[in-house]
Amino acid sequence: MLYMVNKAKSVNKALDEAVPLCEPALKIRESMRYTLLSGGKRVRPMLCLAACELVGGQESTAMPTACAVEMLHASSLIQDDLPCMDDDNLRRGKPTNHKVYGEDISVLTADALIALAVKKMAASTSLGVPPERVLQAILEMTKALATEGLVAGQAADLAGEAVAGAIVGGGSDEEIERLRMYARCIGLMFQVVDDVLDVTKSSEELGKTAGKDLVAGKLTYPRFMGVEKSKEYAEKLNVEAREHLQGFDSQKVAPLLSLADYIVNRQN
């Protein structure tokens, strides 16, 4: 857990520096910072950094990619909360972006975050990442935005995050693919736990509107297999996730194992 706390701190610092509050577009920058620095769990960037380190890369090499990961995530959160999408008022215990800045600014903010994410990743070449690897990582990251991502969007897809980290970290094809499998497991696990929390916790405990899935009539895991079976399924996914990481250096793999434990045990 100390690893995670430290990583989250480094990520928050890098994100803070990535969007300085200055002209031009001060209002957009304010809005970007509002969502980007609103204290998310930083699971995605952490996963990216840990994947990079697992294959022998440095934290600093993957930091721009980790920031890009969080920017793309923030962009999707802003969009998801829009009145024409989920129409949500609360996110991470605070009013959603469009409630504060208005829908027009929110739409522009989401774009600006995507553009900044691509820019950040492209800048990785200055850290010694070969351009073909940077391109490959950008492709992985934008997949979640694409047609395929929208359909598979039911389960939180964390594969891009892990894979992009492993790519910029210099991982082999086999290492990258094993991390993809691991990340798919914890992504699915994240979704199962999210569905369970949605029906078992209050809005206050979650920091976002609880019971939404029920109201929306969404087919969730608890609805499909009940709360207890869902929890068992999440545990099973945790075991499978660990299996994909067998054979990696035991010290470097520790953060990814505890990240999986954290996801399966999280309470909000």
Place this chain on the structure above:
Amino acid sequence: MLYMVNKAKSVNKALDEAVPLCEPALKIRESMRYTLLSGGKRVRPMLCLAACELVGGQESTAMPTACAVEMLHASSLIQDDLPCMDDDNLRRGKPTNHKVYGEDISVLTADALIALAVKKMAASTSLGVPPERVLQAILEMTKALATEGLVAGQAADLAGEAVAGAIVGGGSDEEIERLRMYARCIGLMFQVVDDVLDVTKSSEELGKTAGKDLVAGKLTYPRFMGVEKSKEYAEKLNVEAREHLQGFDSQKVAPLLSLADYIVNRQN
């Protein structure tokens, strides 16, 4: 003009093939095609192809980039027309995207177009474009999405389109910068002419809502300097645009000169 008609045909064919109507996400693909293949002028992709050829590249090398250019443009049109932005019902003589598919699908479509644009460009490496040039071109293209682009957004920015074409075409730094200056001139020219058409033409003639700028109280060129002076300014920009192209091969430069003439003389 024959050059332009032929290029538009090739671009339309490539765009048609880029978004096949199939699962997954059939609805999103329909919506992408609706805006992407709605018969725009194809000024942007044409500019990209002509810039590539001007510096000695092949049309085929820049075609994925030209398609990406049009995808990013289509994405921005969809967003601009949303109720929370310009709230427009008519685009290119047809109902706007959200009027046909709903706002939620429109927002997802805009994202999917951005993702596909990046994917298309990244695929240029298979056509022999060095990865560092592809990265550079992606950066140029996403600038328009970014904070800077939003602010400078008053004038249609065509620099990214021309520069990206020249980059993938293998242009030298000097050639790329001269094309940037040329494209800034015709971008500004495009905006001036657009403002003039907005006050002098009917919605029917334009294929989009006329008189919008006046209603929105926007500071336009005609409002600032009158219609006649605006037309003179556009002509002056045309002369300046041509100056930036002096010294290039006279045959290869012809399409860019006629593109500038086309923009300054267009009636819708």
